Amino acid sequence: MRPARDTLVMLLAGGSGTRLNILSSRRAKPAVPFGGSYRIIDFTLSNIMHAGLERVGLLTQYKPFSLMDHVKGGEPWDLIGRERGIKVLPPHTGEKESDWYKGTADAVWQNLWFMEDYKPDKVLILSGDHIYRMDYEAMIATHERRGADLTIASMEVPWEDTYRFGVMSCGDEGWITGFQEKERNASSNLASMGIYVFRYATLVEELRAVVGGRQGYDFGHDVIPRMLRKRKLLSYPFRGYWRDVGTIKSYVDANLDCLDPTSGLDLRSWHVCTNPDQAGRGDRPPVRVGSHAVVTNSLVAEGCVIDGHVENCVLFPGVKIGAGAHLVGSLVMHDCVVGHDCRLVNTVADKEVVVGDGAQVGEGDPTVANKPFPTHLDTGITVLGKQAAVPRGLVIGTNCLVYPGANLRSVAGTRVPDGSTITR
Amino acid sequence: MKKQIVGMVLAGGRVDELSVLTAKRPKSAVPVWGMYRFIDFVLSNMMHSGIDAVGVLSQYRPYSLNAHLANGAPWDFVGRTRELRILSPFRGAEDTDWYRGTADAVYQNLIFLDHHSPELVIIASGDHVYSMDYRPLIRQHLDCKAELTIALKQVPRERAPLFGTAVVDRSGRVVTYEEKAAKPAGDLASLTVYVFNADVLVDRLHENAAEGRTYQIYSEIIPRMVAEGARVHGYIFDGYWRYARTLDTYYAANMDIISPSAPELATWQVRTNLTSGTLGDPAPALFLAGSDTRDSLVCPGASIAGTVEASIISPGVIIEAGAVVRNSIVMHHSRICSGATLDRAVLDKGVVVGSGARLGADDGSAPRRRSKATSDLTVVGKGTHIPEGIVIGRGCILHPDLAERHFTAAKIAAGTTVGP
Numbered sequence: 001m002r003p004a005r006d007t008l009v010m011l012l013a014g015g016s017g018t019r020l021n022i023l024s025s026r027r028a029k030p031a032v033p034f035g036g037s038y039r040i041i042d043f044t045l046s047n048i049m050h051a052g053l054e055r056v057g058l059l060t061q062y063k064p065f066s067l068m069d070h071v072k073g074g075e076p077w078d079l080i081g082r083e084r085g086i087k088v089l090p091p092h093t094g095e096k097e098s099d100w101y102k103g104t105a106d107a108v109w110q111n112l113w114f115m116e117d118y119k120p121d122k123v124l125i126l127s128g129d130h131i132y133r134m135d136y137e138a139m140i141a142t143h144e145r146r147g148a149d150l151t152i153a154s155m156e157v158p159w160e161d162t163y164r165f166g167v168m169s170c171g172d173e174g175w176i177t178g179f180q181e182k183e184r185n186a187s188s189n190l191a192s193m194g195i196y197v198f199r200y201a202t203l204v205e206e207l208r209a210v211v212g213g214r215q216g217y218d219f220g221h222d223v224i225p226r227m228l229r230k231r232k233l234l235s236y237p238f239r240g241y242w243r244d245v246g247t248i249k250s251y252v253d254a255n256l257d258c259l260d261p262t263s264g265l266d267l268r269s270w271h272v273c274t275n276p277d278q279a280g281r282g283d284r285p286p287v288r289v290g291s292h293a294v295v296t297n298s299l300v301a302e303g304c305v306i307d308g309h310v311e312n313c314v315l316f317p318g319v320k321i322g323a324g325a326h327l328v329g330s331l332v333m334h335d336c337v338v339g340h341d342c343r344l345v346n347t348v349a350d351k352e353v354v355v356g357d358g359a360q361v362g363e364g365d366p367t368v369a370n371k372p373f374p375t376h377l378d379t380g381i382t383v384l385g386k387q388a389a390v391p392r393g394l395v396i397g398t399n400c401l402v403y404p405g406a407n408l409r410s411v412a413g414t415r416v417p418d419g420s421t422i423t424r
Numbered sequence: 425m426k427k428q429i430v431g432m433v434l435a436g437g438r439v440d441e442l443s444v445l446t447a448k449r450p451k452s453a454v455p456v457w458g459m460y461r462f463i464d465f466v467l468s469n470m471m472h473s474g475i476d477a478v479g480v481l482s483q484y485r486p487y488s489l490n491a492h493l494a495n496g497a498p499w500d501f502v503g504r505t506r507e508l509r510i511l512s513p514f515r516g517a518e519d520t521d522w523y524r525g526t527a528d529a530v531y532q533n534l535i536f537l538d539h540h541s542p543e544l545v546i547i548a549s550g551d552h553v554y555s556m557d558y559r560p561l562i563r564q565h566l567d568c569k570a571e572l573t574i575a576l577k578q579v580p581r582e583r584a585p586l587f588g589t590a591v592v593d594r595s596g597r598v599v600t601y602e603e604k605a606a607k608p609a610g611d612l613a614s615l616t617v618y619v620f621n622a623d624v625l626v627d628r629l630h631e632n633a634a635e636g637r638t639y640q641i642y643s644e645i646i647p648r649m650v651a652e653g654a655r656v657h658g659y660i661f662d663g664y665w666r667y668a669r670t671l672d673t674y675y676a677a678n679m680d681i682i683s684p685s686a687p688e689l690a691t692w693q694v695r696t697n698l699t700s701g702t703l704g705d706p707a708p709a710l711f712l713a714g715s716d717t718r719d720s721l722v723c724p725g726a727s728i729a730g731t732v733e734a735s736i737i738s739p740g741v742i743i744e745a746g747a748v749v750r751n752s753i754v755m756h757h758s759r760i761c762s763g764a765t766l767d768r769a770v771l772d773k774g775v776v777v778g779s780g781a782r783l784g785a786d787d788g789s790a791p792r793r794r795s796k797a798t799s800d801l802t803v804v805g806k807g808t809h810i811p812e813g814i815v816i817g818r819g820c821i822l823h824p825d826l827a828e829r830h831f832t833a834a835k836i837a838a839g840t841t842v843g844p
Contacts (some may be wrong), residue, residue, distance in 0.1 A: 026802050036708030037724070220615075227621050260708070267707040268727070274705065276698040285689040286458040286723040286737075288682070295717055301708035303690060318690070354540075 007140055007197075008120035008223040009053050010108050013041055013128035014061030015088030018340040019247045021376045022404055023350060028060065030128030031067040032251070032332055035258045035267055035353075036301040037316050039070055041128035042247065042274045049273060050138035054084040057114050059107045061091055070282060076275045089114060094146040104194075109207040115200070123203050125196040125219070132242040135271040139236050140197055148234035150227060151177065155156065155238045164244075165191035167218040168235055176233035181220040184312065192220065193238060202231060226269050241265050249379045252348060255314045256333050259297050267299075284317050289358035293325060308338070322357070330362070339392070349384045354394035363395035364418035372421050377401060396420075425677045427505070429562060430534075430542045432474045433466055434526050434616070435550035436483035441670040445772060446806035447824050451668070452550035453489040454724060455755050455773070457681050457689070458723040458738045461492055463550040464666070467499045467508075471695065473558035475546060476506040481529040483513055498697040520562050525639030529750075531629040547641065549616035553555045553677055554665040555692040561659045562619055568596065569777065571624040572649055574664075575617035586669075587613035588642045592658040601650045604642045605836050613656060614642065615800040624654070669791055671799045675770060678736050678753050682721055706739045714745065718810055730760065752784070761812070768818065770803045776814035776830075785815050800838075 006261035017029025025030055030041035046375035050057060060067060075087035083261055088159070089111045091101055092287075101107035108125065115123065115155075115339040122143065125355060141149040154168060154290060167186045169178035180186060195217065206223055209215070216222025227233060241264030245251040257263035284303030294309040303318035306379040308325030315321075316333040331348045338344060347362035355361065366380030377383070385404035390396065394408060402408065406422050416422065435452035445454050452463040463480070478501060482489050489510075495501075496508025511533040522614040523529035530547065537545060544565070546558060556575070565573040575627060576590055580726050591600040591610035601610050601631055601781055618641065620628075628645050636644050666689045668674035682687060706725025711717060717732040731749035740757040743749055747760040759776040760766065764778065767784040777783060778794045784802040805824030810816070811831050817838030830844060 037706075149604070258707075268725075271705065272707070276705075283693040283695060285692075285694070286721045289717045289720050289722060291719050293718060295665040296715060297713040298711050299708045300711060307692075310711075382582075 004044045005052075005054070006121035007053060008057040008115060008122070008200075009048055009124045009126060010111070010222050011041075011044060011048075011056055011058050011126050011128055012062075012107060012318070013058055013067060013106055014107065015127065016062040016127050017129070017246060019376055020245075021248060021373060022249060022383060023248070023251070023348070023399065026063060026386065027066040028062045028064060028244075030068060031318055031362060032245075034131065034245070035255060035272075036216050037265075037297045038144075039067075040131065041070070041268075042272055043131050044109055044126055044128045044268070045071070045077045045350075046058070046272045047132075047134050047136055049079070050271065052141075052259065053136065055080070055118055055120070056086040057089045057125075058128075059088055059089045059101070059111065061107070063102050064088070064090065070275050071329050072275060075272050076421045079209060087114065101217075104219045105207060105223045106217035108203075109211040112204065112207070115204075120200050123196075123198045123200050125194075125198065127194050128171075128200050128248070129244065130193070130242060131265065132238075132240065134238060134240070134242075136195075139195070142236055143197040143234065145161065146174075146234050147232065148197075149231040149234050150224070150236040150361075151197040152224070153238050154190050154235045155193060155194040155242060156189050157191040159186070161187050162186035162189050162191065164409070165263075166194075166224070167191050170235045174235045174237070174290055176228070176235050179220075179228060179233075181218075181225070190226075190237075194220070197236075198313050199240055206231075216371070223235075224353075230231050231405065247424065248376055248381055248383060252331060252346075256312065258299050258314060259312065267320065269350075290323070293321075297336040310340075316351075346380055347384065349402065350388070352387045353384045353390070354388075355384075355390045356394065358393045359390045359395070361390065361396045362398055362400075364399070366398050366418075368418035370399045370401055370419050370424070372423060373401065377419075426478055427542045427548055429475055429544040429619075430468045430537065430540045430549045431478040432530055432545060432690070433463065433470075433478060433480045433550045434529065434535070434547065435463055435480050435489060436486075436523060436529065442668065443671055443803050444675060444824055445671075445674070445770070445803065447805055448485055448571060450484040450486065452482075454668070454674070454837060455738060456553060456639055456674075456678060458721050458736050460696050461489075462553065462693055463489065463492070465553050465646045466548050466550050466554065467493075467501075468554050469495075469548075469554070469558060470693070471547075472693065473562075474502070476501060476541055477509075477542075478507070479509045479511045479533060480550070481511050481523065481526075481533065483523050483529070486510070486512065492697050494697060494699075498699070499696050511536060512657075520563065523639075526641045527629060527632045527636060527645055528639035530625070530641070531633050532640075534626060536679055537626065539583055542622050545620045545622050545624075546807065547618045547620065547827065552615065552665060552667050554661075554663060555687070555694070556615075556617070556661060556663060556665075556745070558617070558619075560615070560662075564596075564659050565619045565657065568657050569655065571621050571655045572646070573619045573657045573659050574601075575615040575632050576597065576612040576658045576660050576666055577615055578611055579613045581611050584611045584613065584795045588646070589615075590658050596654040596659075597657050598650055600654070601647050601648065610825075612660070613659060614646075616642070617661075618646075619659075647746050671770070671801055675753065675801055679751075681697060681733070682719055682734060682736070709737075712745075713734045713788055715743075732761075735766075749765050749784070757798070761829045768803055772804060772806040772808075772824065774807040776805045776809045778814070781810050781812070781815045782815045784818050784820075819840070 013030040015029040017024035079086040166181040185384040211406040243254045290307035293306045298313045300315045301317040307323040308321040318335040322340040327344045329346045334351040336353045343360040345362040370377035382400040388402045396416040401421040402424045513619040589608040590623045596696040629762035666677035668673040710727045717733045722737045724740040729745040730743045738756045742759045744762040748765040752769040754772040761779040763780040764777045769784040800819045802820045808826040811828040814838045819839040821841040823843045
């Protein structure tokens with residue numbers, strides 16, 4: 001019997017993805033569009049499907065509507081049937097507590113009733129925030145074979161990034177001897193990927209003691225460090241493509257990685273599945289490439305009509321690119337319209353953005369960081385929020401942020417300087 | 425809840441003129457415009473017109489059609505009272521027959537009408553490419569108190585003999601109806617879209633079952649109703665409408681979608697079955713560095729490294745670097761290897777064209793004309809593997825499932841048929 005059968009999945013999909021700024025201002029991070037036809041959570045859901053896992057609790061919290069729409073009944077990932085299913089688990093009021101999830105461990109603990117329904121042998125805890133392909137089945141099998149109480153997927157990260165992760169030290173044969181959560185002076189660069197296989201009994205005991213005892217609410221901060229020495233904690237090394245896409249820069253880079261299978265991100269061989277009905281994908285015709293179009297090193301989703309020049313771009317469904325327009329290194333989401341003779345360079349356009357004829361977006365001095373958000377936009381990317389309208393001929397610099405629905409007609413002059421943020 | 429109208433789709437036929445494309449499927453299941461099949465158009469029209477109980481009459485090699493239709497969910501035909509029924513031939517107590525014609529097919533499935541007892545029945549062919557709102561047609565039918573209303577479209581005089589044609593009077597009433605007459609009186613062609621009063625249809629089908637010879641709605645029931653003075657009306661449709669009776673018309677209908685006057689396909693909202701095996705979960709189309717694509721339709725899952733001009737590229741097609749595809753239709757998951765060239769070729773699904781092979785090569789010699797249905801298009805059946813470096817002339821027909829060993833010569837002359 002496949003180990004998947006007795007393993008329940010708890011998928012944490014509540015992340016707000018603050019550093020993605022306006023891209024996640026109206027949707028949870030797992031629901032952010034990715035790679036032309038997908039949302040970020042599709043990668044985790046597809047991994048779940050390929051591992052033959054059949055029972056999933058989806059823990060939501062932050063702006064869950066697009067996510068719930070997208071996941072629907074779980075059919076696209078074969079999560080529907082007598083024994084298969086995905087249940088959305090929103091925060092709820094209990095007898096005494098009426099709380100939002102206070103952390104990852106709290107979210108799982110508050111849904112103990114759900115897990116008790118299944119009484120699984122093991123629980124696989126995942127987050128819906130990452131771009132990767134991983135064989136959970138092999139990880140679960142290793143957990144079983146080695147007799148671990150908790151197995152944590154791990155990967156080596158550059159030393160300068162360790163402060164963003166929980167890092168672990170391992171002894172012989174991968175047994176974990178130390179664990180630090182997001183500390184400046186890390187003693188190891190072996191990072192936790194936030195993917196945990198718990199023995200169910202262990203999970204319940206630990207959550208009861210830590211979360212139930214109000215000692216902490218987070219796996220990385222509170223639960224795992226307490227388990228050191230008294231439980232058998234195993235590191236399960238992962239070597240492959242894995243991205244957090246938590247920042248605008250890493251989000252853009254990962255999208256562009258889809259263009260190059262040697263990057264390690266290969267949508268085709270990964271066999272990523274999505275809900276084809278989302279955004280009316282089912283009604284959209286194939287891509288139409290016009291007589292004077294040039295499309296090179298780009299990923300183009302259904303319903304696009306291209307008459308311009310598109311290079312190193314990802315176009316999401318239903319995008320129209322006018323004649324003479326020139327797009328480089330940009331992500332253009334659903335139903336955007338880019339007019340004639342526009343230039344879009346290193347720009348992310350969220351859904352339904354309209355760029356008027358002759359407008360130019362995204363070129364300038366990348367060292368001029370965004371004003372209110374210098375840490376979000378400082379690498380030469382401009383983001384146009386959902387339904388933003390760029391008037392004809394307007395020039396928008398780099399590291400700029402245009403809020404969803406912003407009307408740029410009130411902008412004084414014909415140039416929006418580098419690093420500007422326009423909120424209305 | 426009783427339904428006002430139910431739909432019946434005629435989807436069983438094959439036509440020899442589509443050559444190897446209908447070797448394994450009825451015409452209604454032949455791919456068109458990259459990711460669709462013919463039947464998607466009529467089913468999408470029914471869905472958008474609010475017709476939500478549909479019977480599909482299918483008979484010839486129905487496997488791929490049935491797999492495509494599934495339970496009708498792609499067209500929203502699933503629910504307490506919504507349904508899509510595949511109506512296959514069956515053995516009855518007395519009737520033990522294959523469908524003898526369109527009228528017979530509907531007649532043998534009167535149980536579908538009994539079950540719904542609708543006031544009206546719309547019967548439409550599953551072989552046509554068009555977007556039509558049936559609601560105005562139905563409204564007109566009711567307003568005129570007609571017994572039968574036929575959708576008609578004006579066609580050029582010289583092409584009228586290809587169709588059933590009608591002459592209508594000022595009130596819209598059909599006064600003459602002829603089926604493929606040599607010199608028809610009218611130039612209004614029937615689109616094979618009929619709205620019948622259900623009781624009239626049932627009576628006429630019983631009558632035809634007893635007295636018919638061809639058992640066809642178009643050649644027996646309609647002419648007889650007109651001749652007997654029944655209230656048969658015409659509904660004029662002037663939108664885009666195409667059929668594919670021959671390889672050349674099939675090709676032309678496909679190429680329409682990349683012509684400057686192409687219909688606005690996005691507004692049609694054509695639905696197809698995206699979850700079926702062949703479409704799978706396609707990634708967006710990938711245009712690799714160095715590729716050159718112009719004037720073409722490209723479906724999800726395609727990957728293009730070579731040159732594509734004026735062609736239709738279906739889902740999952742791979743065009744390797746250095747390959748050149750011109751004026752061609754390449755269906756699902758076919759692979760054009762490096763340096764191969766295609767011109768005026770139609771490739772069914774899963775075809776592999778070996779490196780450096782040339783298909784539809786114009787070697788200057790006139791293709792041998794076998795009949796007037798013969799075309800200069802080179803057509804390759806499903807799953808055939810074409811060896812490296814071979815030169816195949818224009819107007820060739822390559823059967824499905826050929827392996828390299830079936831090709832004995834390095835050059836195949838124009839107009840040749842290669843079989844197993």
